[in-house]
Amino acid sequence: MQQAVDIVDDSPHPTNKIAATIAGKDKDGKDFSLSRTNFWPDDIREKIGTNTKIGNSSGTIHAETACILGAPVSENAALFVTDPPCPNCMKNIAEAQIKTLYIDHKGFDKDWVKRNEDDFEHMSMRIAEHAGISVYEIWRKEEKLVPILEVPEGYAPVIEKPLQMESHKGNTDKNWIASLSLAMTNNEPFAAAIAHDKLGNRYTLSAAAHPAIGYTSQSMDTPEGKYSFILQPINRLIMSAARYGFKIDAEYLYSSRVPTARELVNMVGASVTKIHIDDKEDSRDENGLKALKQLTDAKILNVEQ
Ligand SMILES: [Zn+2]
Structure with a gap:
Protein backbone atom coordinates (compact mmCIF):
# COMPACT_ATOMS: atom_id res chain seq x y z
CA MET A 1 0.00 0.00 0.00
CA GLN A 2 2.77 2.38 0.91
CA GLN A 3 4.26 1.98 -2.58
CA ALA A 4 1.05 3.27 -4.13
CA VAL A 5 0.77 6.14 -1.67
CA ASP A 6 4.38 7.12 -2.39
CA ILE A 7 3.72 7.71 -6.08
CA VAL A 8 0.19 9.11 -5.98
CA ASP A 9 1.40 12.71 -6.37
CA ASP A 10 3.12 11.72 -9.62
CA SER A 11 -0.31 11.34 -11.21
CA PRO A 12 -0.64 13.82 -14.09
CA HIS A 13 -4.33 14.28 -13.24
CA PRO A 14 -4.88 17.79 -11.84
CA THR A 15 -7.52 16.80 -9.29
CA ASN A 16 -8.18 13.06 -9.08
CA LYS A 17 -4.76 11.66 -8.24
CA ILE A 18 -5.02 7.92 -7.83
CA ALA A 19 -2.37 5.22 -7.53
CA ALA A 20 -2.34 1.46 -7.27
CA THR A 21 0.17 -1.32 -6.68
CA ILE A 22 -0.17 -4.86 -7.94
CA ALA A 23 1.78 -7.64 -6.23
CA GLY A 24 1.94 -11.32 -7.01
CA LYS A 25 4.06 -14.12 -8.38
CA ASP A 26 5.14 -14.34 -12.00
CA LYS A 27 5.16 -17.55 -14.04
CA ASP A 28 8.58 -18.52 -12.65
CA GLY A 29 7.28 -18.16 -9.11
CA LYS A 30 9.20 -14.93 -8.52
CA ASP A 31 7.57 -12.15 -6.52
CA PHE A 32 6.77 -8.98 -8.42
CA SER A 33 5.18 -5.69 -7.57
CA LEU A 34 4.63 -2.59 -9.62
CA SER A 35 2.85 0.69 -9.07
CA ARG A 36 1.01 2.98 -11.44
CA THR A 37 -0.98 6.19 -11.24
CA ASN A 38 -3.89 7.07 -13.47
CA PHE A 39 -2.40 8.58 -16.61
CA TRP A 40 -2.98 9.64 -20.20
CA PRO A 41 -1.26 7.41 -22.76
CA ASP A 42 1.46 9.52 -24.49
CA ASP A 43 -0.29 9.44 -27.85
CA ILE A 44 -3.56 10.69 -26.41
CA ARG A 45 -1.87 13.40 -24.36
CA GLU A 46 0.25 14.64 -27.25
CA LYS A 47 -2.12 14.29 -30.18
CA ILE A 48 -5.55 14.90 -28.64
CA GLY A 49 -4.85 16.55 -25.31
CA THR A 50 -6.01 16.00 -21.77
CA ASN A 51 -9.09 18.20 -21.90
CA THR A 52 -10.86 16.34 -24.68
CA LYS A 53 -13.09 13.36 -24.12
CA ILE A 54 -12.63 10.39 -26.43
CA GLY A 55 -16.24 9.74 -27.34
CA ASN A 56 -17.86 9.80 -23.89
CA SER A 57 -14.78 8.38 -22.18
CA SER A 58 -11.98 10.22 -20.44
CA GLY A 59 -8.66 9.69 -22.19
CA THR A 60 -7.07 8.38 -19.00
CA ILE A 61 -6.22 4.86 -18.03
CA HIS A 62 -7.21 4.35 -14.42
CA ALA A 63 -4.46 3.29 -12.00
CA GLU A 64 -5.99 -0.14 -11.28
CA THR A 65 -6.26 -0.93 -14.98
CA ALA A 66 -2.74 0.43 -15.62
CA CYS A 67 -1.41 -2.01 -13.00
CA ILE A 68 -3.17 -4.94 -14.67
CA LEU A 69 -1.77 -3.91 -18.06
CA GLY A 70 1.74 -3.66 -16.65
CA ALA A 71 1.80 -6.81 -14.52
CA PRO A 72 3.69 -9.90 -15.74
CA VAL A 73 0.66 -12.02 -14.68
CA SER A 74 -2.43 -10.73 -12.91
CA GLU A 75 -4.12 -13.98 -11.92
CA ASN A 76 -4.27 -14.38 -8.12
CA ALA A 77 -2.37 -11.12 -7.59
CA ALA A 78 -3.30 -8.63 -4.89
CA LEU A 79 -4.11 -5.04 -5.72
CA PHE A 80 -3.64 -2.04 -3.43
CA VAL A 81 -5.43 1.20 -4.31
CA THR A 82 -5.53 4.67 -2.83
CA ASP A 83 -9.23 5.04 -3.69
CA PRO A 84 -12.29 2.81 -4.01
CA PRO A 85 -12.31 1.48 -7.60
CA CYS A 86 -14.98 2.51 -10.10
CA PRO A 87 -17.26 -0.20 -11.55
CA ASN A 88 -15.32 -0.33 -14.83
CA CYS A 89 -12.06 -1.05 -13.04
CA MET A 90 -13.77 -3.58 -10.79
CA LYS A 91 -14.99 -5.48 -13.85
CA ASN A 92 -11.42 -5.43 -15.17
CA ILE A 93 -10.07 -6.61 -11.81
CA ALA A 94 -12.57 -9.47 -11.88
CA GLU A 95 -11.73 -10.48 -15.45
CA ALA A 96 -8.00 -10.30 -14.66
CA GLN A 97 -8.70 -12.78 -11.81
CA ILE A 98 -7.30 -10.64 -9.04
CA LYS A 99 -8.57 -12.11 -5.79
CA THR A 100 -7.67 -9.59 -3.10
CA LEU A 101 -8.16 -5.86 -3.05
CA TYR A 102 -6.87 -3.46 -0.41
CA ILE A 103 -8.17 0.11 -0.29
CA ASP A 104 -6.52 2.88 1.71
CA HIS A 105 -9.03 4.06 4.33
CA LYS A 106 -8.19 7.68 3.53
CA GLY A 107 -9.56 7.10 0.04
CA PHE A 108 -13.05 6.92 1.45
CA ASP A 109 -12.86 10.48 2.79
CA LYS A 110 -12.12 12.28 -0.45
CA ASP A 111 -14.77 14.55 -1.96
CA TRP A 112 -15.04 12.92 -5.36
CA VAL A 113 -15.17 9.51 -3.76
CA LYS A 114 -18.05 10.61 -1.58
CA ARG A 115 -19.85 11.91 -4.65
CA ASN A 116 -19.45 8.49 -6.28
CA GLU A 117 -20.13 6.44 -3.19
CA ASP A 118 -23.20 4.86 -4.72
CA ASP A 119 -21.22 3.57 -7.70
CA PHE A 120 -18.81 1.90 -5.32
CA GLU A 121 -21.37 0.42 -2.98
CA HIS A 122 -24.04 -0.50 -5.46
CA MET A 123 -21.91 -1.60 -8.37
CA SER A 124 -18.20 -2.09 -7.61
CA MET A 125 -18.83 -4.03 -4.42
CA ARG A 126 -21.52 -6.18 -6.01
CA ILE A 127 -19.14 -6.98 -8.86
CA ALA A 128 -16.45 -7.93 -6.32
CA GLU A 129 -18.87 -10.13 -4.41
CA HIS A 130 -19.97 -12.02 -7.51
CA ALA A 131 -16.43 -12.41 -8.83
CA GLY A 132 -15.10 -13.63 -5.48
CA ILE A 133 -12.77 -10.75 -4.67
CA SER A 134 -12.07 -10.12 -0.99
CA VAL A 135 -11.92 -6.41 -0.16
CA TYR A 136 -10.16 -4.84 2.82
CA GLU A 137 -9.75 -1.33 4.08
CA ILE A 138 -6.15 -0.61 5.13
CA TRP A 139 -5.31 1.72 8.01
CA ARG A 140 -1.60 2.18 7.45
CA LYS A 141 -0.62 4.11 10.55
CA GLU A 142 -2.71 1.95 12.82
CA GLU A 143 -1.53 -1.20 11.01
CA LYS A 144 -5.10 -2.32 10.89
CA LEU A 145 -6.99 -4.28 8.25
CA VAL A 146 -10.78 -3.97 8.22
CA PRO A 147 -12.61 -6.53 6.07
CA ILE A 148 -15.29 -5.01 3.84
CA LEU A 149 -15.98 -8.26 2.04
CA GLU A 150 -14.54 -11.69 2.66
CA VAL A 151 -15.22 -14.36 0.09
CA PRO A 152 -16.30 -17.72 1.55
CA GLU A 153 -13.70 -20.41 1.06
CA GLY A 154 -14.27 -22.52 -2.03
CA TYR A 155 -16.44 -19.92 -3.73
CA ALA A 156 -16.21 -20.33 -7.49
CA PRO A 157 -17.95 -17.73 -9.66
CA VAL A 158 -19.99 -18.83 -12.65
CA ILE A 159 -18.61 -17.75 -15.99
CA GLU A 160 -21.41 -17.76 -18.50
CA LYS A 161 -19.39 -17.37 -21.67
CA PRO A 162 -15.78 -18.27 -21.00
CA LEU A 163 -13.04 -16.78 -23.06
ZN1 LIG B 1 -11.55 3.05 -12.48
Whole structure:
Protein backbone atom coordinates (compact mmCIF):
# COMPACT_ATOMS: atom_id res chain seq x y z
CA MET A 1 0.00 0.00 0.00
CA GLN A 2 2.77 2.38 0.91
CA GLN A 3 4.26 1.98 -2.58
CA ALA A 4 1.05 3.27 -4.13
CA VAL A 5 0.77 6.14 -1.67
CA ASP A 6 4.38 7.12 -2.39
CA ILE A 7 3.72 7.71 -6.08
CA VAL A 8 0.19 9.11 -5.98
CA ASP A 9 1.40 12.71 -6.37
CA ASP A 10 3.12 11.72 -9.62
CA SER A 11 -0.31 11.34 -11.21
CA PRO A 12 -0.64 13.82 -14.09
CA HIS A 13 -4.33 14.28 -13.24
CA PRO A 14 -4.88 17.79 -11.84
CA THR A 15 -7.52 16.80 -9.29
CA ASN A 16 -8.18 13.06 -9.08
CA LYS A 17 -4.76 11.66 -8.24
CA ILE A 18 -5.02 7.92 -7.83
CA ALA A 19 -2.37 5.22 -7.53
CA ALA A 20 -2.34 1.46 -7.27
CA THR A 21 0.17 -1.32 -6.68
CA ILE A 22 -0.17 -4.86 -7.94
CA ALA A 23 1.78 -7.64 -6.23
CA GLY A 24 1.94 -11.32 -7.01
CA LYS A 25 4.06 -14.12 -8.38
CA ASP A 26 5.14 -14.34 -12.00
CA LYS A 27 5.16 -17.55 -14.04
CA ASP A 28 8.58 -18.52 -12.65
CA GLY A 29 7.28 -18.16 -9.11
CA LYS A 30 9.20 -14.93 -8.52
CA ASP A 31 7.57 -12.15 -6.52
CA PHE A 32 6.77 -8.98 -8.42
CA SER A 33 5.18 -5.69 -7.57
CA LEU A 34 4.63 -2.59 -9.62
CA SER A 35 2.85 0.69 -9.07
CA ARG A 36 1.01 2.98 -11.44
CA THR A 37 -0.98 6.19 -11.24
CA ASN A 38 -3.89 7.07 -13.47
CA PHE A 39 -2.40 8.58 -16.61
CA TRP A 40 -2.98 9.64 -20.20
CA PRO A 41 -1.26 7.41 -22.76
CA ASP A 42 1.46 9.52 -24.49
CA ASP A 43 -0.29 9.44 -27.85
CA ILE A 44 -3.56 10.69 -26.41
CA ARG A 45 -1.87 13.40 -24.36
CA GLU A 46 0.25 14.64 -27.25
CA LYS A 47 -2.12 14.29 -30.18
CA ILE A 48 -5.55 14.90 -28.64
CA GLY A 49 -4.85 16.55 -25.31
CA THR A 50 -6.01 16.00 -21.77
CA ASN A 51 -9.09 18.20 -21.90
CA THR A 52 -10.86 16.34 -24.68
CA LYS A 53 -13.09 13.36 -24.12
CA ILE A 54 -12.63 10.39 -26.43
CA GLY A 55 -16.24 9.74 -27.34
CA ASN A 56 -17.86 9.80 -23.89
CA SER A 57 -14.78 8.38 -22.18
CA SER A 58 -11.98 10.22 -20.44
CA GLY A 59 -8.66 9.69 -22.19
CA THR A 60 -7.07 8.38 -19.00
CA ILE A 61 -6.22 4.86 -18.03
CA HIS A 62 -7.21 4.35 -14.42
CA ALA A 63 -4.46 3.29 -12.00
CA GLU A 64 -5.99 -0.14 -11.28
CA THR A 65 -6.26 -0.93 -14.98
CA ALA A 66 -2.74 0.43 -15.62
CA CYS A 67 -1.41 -2.01 -13.00
CA ILE A 68 -3.17 -4.94 -14.67
CA LEU A 69 -1.77 -3.91 -18.06
CA GLY A 70 1.74 -3.66 -16.65
CA ALA A 71 1.80 -6.81 -14.52
CA PRO A 72 3.69 -9.90 -15.74
CA VAL A 73 0.66 -12.02 -14.68
CA SER A 74 -2.43 -10.73 -12.91
CA GLU A 75 -4.12 -13.98 -11.92
CA ASN A 76 -4.27 -14.38 -8.12
CA ALA A 77 -2.37 -11.12 -7.59
CA ALA A 78 -3.30 -8.63 -4.89
CA LEU A 79 -4.11 -5.04 -5.72
CA PHE A 80 -3.64 -2.04 -3.43
CA VAL A 81 -5.43 1.20 -4.31
CA THR A 82 -5.53 4.67 -2.83
CA ASP A 83 -9.23 5.04 -3.69
CA PRO A 84 -12.29 2.81 -4.01
CA PRO A 85 -12.31 1.48 -7.60
CA CYS A 86 -14.98 2.51 -10.10
CA PRO A 87 -17.26 -0.20 -11.55
CA ASN A 88 -15.32 -0.33 -14.83
CA CYS A 89 -12.06 -1.05 -13.04
CA MET A 90 -13.77 -3.58 -10.79
CA LYS A 91 -14.99 -5.48 -13.85
CA ASN A 92 -11.42 -5.43 -15.17
CA ILE A 93 -10.07 -6.61 -11.81
CA ALA A 94 -12.57 -9.47 -11.88
CA GLU A 95 -11.73 -10.48 -15.45
CA ALA A 96 -8.00 -10.30 -14.66
CA GLN A 97 -8.70 -12.78 -11.81
CA ILE A 98 -7.30 -10.64 -9.04
CA LYS A 99 -8.57 -12.11 -5.79
CA THR A 100 -7.67 -9.59 -3.10
CA LEU A 101 -8.16 -5.86 -3.05
CA TYR A 102 -6.87 -3.46 -0.41
CA ILE A 103 -8.17 0.11 -0.29
CA ASP A 104 -6.52 2.88 1.71
CA HIS A 105 -9.03 4.06 4.33
CA LYS A 106 -8.19 7.68 3.53
CA GLY A 107 -9.56 7.10 0.04
CA PHE A 108 -13.05 6.92 1.45
CA ASP A 109 -12.86 10.48 2.79
CA LYS A 110 -12.12 12.28 -0.45
CA ASP A 111 -14.77 14.55 -1.96
CA TRP A 112 -15.04 12.92 -5.36
CA VAL A 113 -15.17 9.51 -3.76
CA LYS A 114 -18.05 10.61 -1.58
CA ARG A 115 -19.85 11.91 -4.65
CA ASN A 116 -19.45 8.49 -6.28
CA GLU A 117 -20.13 6.44 -3.19
CA ASP A 118 -23.20 4.86 -4.72
CA ASP A 119 -21.22 3.57 -7.70
CA PHE A 120 -18.81 1.90 -5.32
CA GLU A 121 -21.37 0.42 -2.98
CA HIS A 122 -24.04 -0.50 -5.46
CA MET A 123 -21.91 -1.60 -8.37
CA SER A 124 -18.20 -2.09 -7.61
CA MET A 125 -18.83 -4.03 -4.42
CA ARG A 126 -21.52 -6.18 -6.01
CA ILE A 127 -19.14 -6.98 -8.86
CA ALA A 128 -16.45 -7.93 -6.32
CA GLU A 129 -18.87 -10.13 -4.41
CA HIS A 130 -19.97 -12.02 -7.51
CA ALA A 131 -16.43 -12.41 -8.83
CA GLY A 132 -15.10 -13.63 -5.48
CA ILE A 133 -12.77 -10.75 -4.67
CA SER A 134 -12.07 -10.12 -0.99
CA VAL A 135 -11.92 -6.41 -0.16
CA TYR A 136 -10.16 -4.84 2.82
CA GLU A 137 -9.75 -1.33 4.08
CA ILE A 138 -6.15 -0.61 5.13
CA TRP A 139 -5.31 1.72 8.01
CA ARG A 140 -1.60 2.18 7.45
CA LYS A 141 -0.62 4.11 10.55
CA GLU A 142 -2.71 1.95 12.82
CA GLU A 143 -1.53 -1.20 11.01
CA LYS A 144 -5.10 -2.32 10.89
CA LEU A 145 -6.99 -4.28 8.25
CA VAL A 146 -10.78 -3.97 8.22
CA PRO A 147 -12.61 -6.53 6.07
CA ILE A 148 -15.29 -5.01 3.84
CA LEU A 149 -15.98 -8.26 2.04
CA GLU A 150 -14.54 -11.69 2.66
CA VAL A 151 -15.22 -14.36 0.09
CA PRO A 152 -16.30 -17.72 1.55
CA GLU A 153 -13.70 -20.41 1.06
CA GLY A 154 -14.27 -22.52 -2.03
CA TYR A 155 -16.44 -19.92 -3.73
CA ALA A 156 -16.21 -20.33 -7.49
CA PRO A 157 -17.95 -17.73 -9.66
CA VAL A 158 -19.99 -18.83 -12.65
CA ILE A 159 -18.61 -17.75 -15.99
CA GLU A 160 -21.41 -17.76 -18.50
CA LYS A 161 -19.39 -17.37 -21.67
CA PRO A 162 -15.78 -18.27 -21.00
CA LEU A 163 -13.04 -16.78 -23.06
CA GLN A 164 -12.06 -19.09 -25.91
CA MET A 165 -8.38 -19.77 -26.06
CA GLU A 166 -6.46 -22.03 -28.35
CA SER A 167 -2.91 -22.43 -29.42
CA HIS A 168 -2.24 -20.59 -32.69
CA LYS A 169 -0.05 -22.50 -35.07
CA GLY A 170 -1.24 -21.06 -38.36
CA ASN A 171 0.33 -18.23 -40.23
CA THR A 172 -0.21 -14.71 -39.11
CA ASP A 173 -0.50 -13.02 -42.42
CA LYS A 174 -3.53 -11.04 -43.42
CA ASN A 175 -5.64 -14.16 -43.57
CA TRP A 176 -5.44 -14.78 -39.88
CA ILE A 177 -9.05 -13.74 -39.37
CA ALA A 178 -10.26 -16.33 -41.85
CA SER A 179 -8.18 -18.94 -40.07
CA LEU A 180 -9.81 -18.34 -36.71
CA SER A 181 -12.00 -21.19 -35.66
CA LEU A 182 -14.55 -18.83 -34.29
CA ALA A 183 -16.82 -20.19 -31.67
CA MET A 184 -18.87 -17.03 -31.77
CA THR A 185 -21.44 -17.80 -34.37
CA ASN A 186 -24.70 -16.69 -32.84
CA ASN A 187 -24.44 -13.18 -34.16
CA GLU A 188 -23.35 -11.48 -30.99
CA PRO A 189 -20.61 -8.86 -30.96
CA PHE A 190 -17.23 -10.38 -30.26
CA ALA A 191 -13.54 -9.71 -30.55
CA ALA A 192 -10.53 -11.89 -31.22
CA ALA A 193 -6.80 -11.43 -30.97
CA ILE A 194 -3.56 -13.26 -31.33
CA ALA A 195 -1.39 -13.01 -28.24
CA HIS A 196 1.93 -14.48 -27.23
CA ASP A 197 3.52 -15.56 -24.00
CA LYS A 198 7.04 -14.82 -22.80
CA LEU A 199 8.41 -17.80 -24.71
CA GLY A 200 6.82 -16.67 -27.97
CA ASN A 201 4.06 -19.30 -28.04
CA ARG A 202 1.03 -17.85 -29.78
CA TYR A 203 -2.61 -18.15 -28.84
CA THR A 204 -5.88 -17.09 -30.34
CA LEU A 205 -8.22 -15.49 -27.83
CA SER A 206 -11.83 -14.68 -28.55
CA ALA A 207 -14.59 -13.33 -26.37
CA ALA A 208 -18.12 -12.00 -26.57
CA ALA A 209 -19.48 -9.26 -24.35
CA HIS A 210 -20.14 -10.82 -20.96
CA PRO A 211 -21.73 -9.87 -17.66
CA ALA A 212 -19.05 -9.24 -15.01
CA ILE A 213 -17.69 -12.59 -13.77
CA GLY A 214 -20.09 -14.35 -11.42
CA TYR A 215 -23.16 -12.82 -13.03
CA THR A 216 -25.22 -14.42 -15.76
CA SER A 217 -27.59 -12.68 -18.14
CA GLN A 218 -30.41 -13.90 -15.89
CA SER A 219 -28.90 -12.94 -12.55
CA MET A 220 -27.57 -9.56 -13.61
CA ASP A 221 -28.46 -6.61 -11.41
CA THR A 222 -29.96 -3.46 -12.81
CA PRO A 223 -27.20 -0.95 -13.34
CA GLU A 224 -27.33 2.50 -11.85
CA GLY A 225 -25.95 5.66 -13.38
CA LYS A 226 -23.49 5.63 -16.24
CA TYR A 227 -21.94 2.21 -15.68
CA SER A 228 -22.94 -1.21 -16.93
CA PHE A 229 -22.44 -4.72 -15.54
CA ILE A 230 -21.38 -5.92 -18.98
CA LEU A 231 -17.72 -6.19 -19.85
CA GLN A 232 -17.13 -5.50 -23.54
CA PRO A 233 -15.26 -8.04 -25.72
CA ILE A 234 -12.02 -6.10 -26.22
CA ASN A 235 -11.76 -5.27 -22.55
CA ARG A 236 -12.19 -8.98 -21.85
CA LEU A 237 -9.38 -9.84 -24.26
CA ILE A 238 -7.04 -7.24 -22.81
CA MET A 239 -7.73 -8.29 -19.21
CA SER A 240 -7.56 -12.00 -20.01
CA ALA A 241 -4.22 -11.53 -21.75
CA ALA A 242 -2.99 -9.84 -18.57
CA ARG A 243 -4.41 -12.65 -16.49
CA TYR A 244 -2.27 -15.23 -18.29
CA GLY A 245 0.74 -13.00 -18.80
CA PHE A 246 0.22 -12.78 -22.57
CA LYS A 247 0.86 -9.78 -24.75
CA ILE A 248 -1.63 -9.01 -27.52
CA ASP A 249 0.14 -8.75 -30.87
CA ALA A 250 -0.43 -5.15 -31.89
CA GLU A 251 -1.19 -6.27 -35.45
CA TYR A 252 -3.79 -8.88 -34.67
CA LEU A 253 -6.89 -7.57 -33.03
CA TYR A 254 -10.29 -8.10 -34.57
CA SER A 255 -13.67 -6.72 -33.57
CA SER A 256 -16.98 -7.64 -35.14
CA ARG A 257 -18.20 -4.07 -34.65
CA VAL A 258 -16.81 -0.70 -33.62
CA PRO A 259 -15.60 -0.97 -30.00
CA THR A 260 -16.95 1.31 -27.28
CA ALA A 261 -15.07 4.51 -26.42
CA ARG A 262 -13.68 2.95 -23.22
CA GLU A 263 -12.48 -0.15 -25.07
CA LEU A 264 -10.70 2.05 -27.62
CA VAL A 265 -8.95 4.06 -24.90
CA ASN A 266 -7.91 0.85 -23.12
CA MET A 267 -6.55 -0.50 -26.41
CA VAL A 268 -4.33 2.54 -26.72
CA GLY A 269 -3.27 1.97 -23.11
CA ALA A 270 -2.40 -1.63 -23.99
CA SER A 271 -0.27 -0.37 -26.92
CA VAL A 272 -2.52 -1.86 -29.58
CA THR A 273 -2.34 0.41 -32.61
CA LYS A 274 -4.19 -1.49 -35.30
CA ILE A 275 -7.61 -3.08 -35.45
CA HIS A 276 -9.66 -4.97 -37.99
CA ILE A 277 -13.34 -4.05 -37.73
CA ASP A 278 -15.86 -6.16 -39.54
CA ASP A 279 -18.82 -3.77 -39.52
CA LYS A 280 -17.54 -0.21 -39.28
CA GLU A 281 -21.04 1.27 -39.07
CA ASP A 282 -22.19 -0.85 -36.16
CA SER A 283 -21.41 0.05 -32.56
CA ARG A 284 -23.03 -0.21 -29.15
CA ASP A 285 -23.58 3.54 -29.23
CA GLU A 286 -22.59 6.71 -31.08
CA ASN A 287 -19.68 7.33 -28.73
CA GLY A 288 -17.75 4.38 -30.10
CA LEU A 289 -18.02 5.77 -33.63
CA LYS A 290 -17.00 9.22 -32.45
CA ALA A 291 -14.04 7.89 -30.44
CA LEU A 292 -12.86 5.79 -33.37
CA LYS A 293 -12.90 8.81 -35.64
CA GLN A 294 -10.96 10.90 -33.11
CA LEU A 295 -8.30 8.22 -32.69
CA THR A 296 -7.91 7.49 -36.38
CA ASP A 297 -7.91 11.19 -37.35
CA ALA A 298 -5.13 11.73 -34.81
CA LYS A 299 -3.29 8.72 -36.31
CA ILE A 300 -3.21 6.99 -32.94
CA LEU A 301 -5.11 4.01 -34.28
CA ASN A 302 -5.21 2.37 -37.71
CA VAL A 303 -8.25 0.57 -38.95
CA GLU A 304 -7.14 -2.24 -41.23
CA GLN A 305 -9.04 -2.37 -44.51
ZN1 LIG B 1 -11.55 3.05 -12.48
